[in-house]
Amino acid sequence: MLELQLPKIISTVSSILKMIKDDNERLYDRHIIELDGLVKESHRYYHDSFKAILASLNSQTPSHDVIAHLKDLRRDHQSRKMEILELSAALKEGYAGLTILNERQNLLVDFLDATVDYFNSSTTVGGASWFSDFIRFAENRHESGDSEPWPTRPFGNNPVVDLTEQVECILDELLPMRYERYLNSFSSLKVYLNK
Numbered sequence: 001m002l003e004l005q006l007p008k009i010i011s012t013v014s015s016i017l018k019m020i021k022d023d024n025e026r027l028y029d030r031h032i033i034e035l036d037g038l039v040k041e042s043h044r045y046y047h048d049s050f051k052a053i054l055a056s057l058n059s060q061t062p063s064h065d066v067i068a069h070l071k072d073l074r075r076d077h078q079s080r081k082m083e084i085l086e087l088s089a090a091l092k093e094g095y096a097g098l099t100i101l102n103e104r105q106n107l108l109v110d111f112l113d114a115t116v117d118y119f120n121s122s123t124t125v126g127g128a129s130w131f132s133d134f135i136r137f138a139e140n141r142h143e144s145g146d147s148e149p150w151p152t153r154p155f156g157n158n159p160v161v162d163l164t165e166q167v168e169c170i171l172d173e174l175l176p177m178r179y180e181r182y183l184n185s186f187s188s189l190k191v192y193l194n195k
Helices: 002-058 063-096 103-118 130-140 159-193
Strands: none
Touching: 002 063, 002 103, 002 130, 002 159, 063 103, 063 130, 103 159, 130 159
């Protein structure tokens, strides 16, 4: 009797496996590729923006102009960042919030967490964004009303040196570190979903 049902069982299992594979392909094609493109675009934007800020600092651009430019950059990128964070939250709720945990969900949650974490410049919960954090850093080194681009404070550091070091740290260490985590989680999820 079991021999008669074995082909039916095999067919049912094959159908289930095909449905899982199709669902993985849909998830990847419809959502993960889009999210990856948006994050890569954001990474280029951050990288190019901070390189431009570094050039402004090196050319002795007045502090109020640098800070105003930073605020413009933040404003210009805000809608793209929100799109990425909203899509990540929706995917986490829709795909990763299931009660049965499996490898796909674990990889998806790690990918979505890495995506969200990429946009936080600090490691604290609710950390500031890259631009907001640097604007705060720049404003702390800015003294309004001075005629010099970045006046050196008595008994203090040269603010251009401080800001240059901070931008170089962002470009050389912090952004790459966050982006590497994102890329690692993306690669793991991509490999799993495209088995």
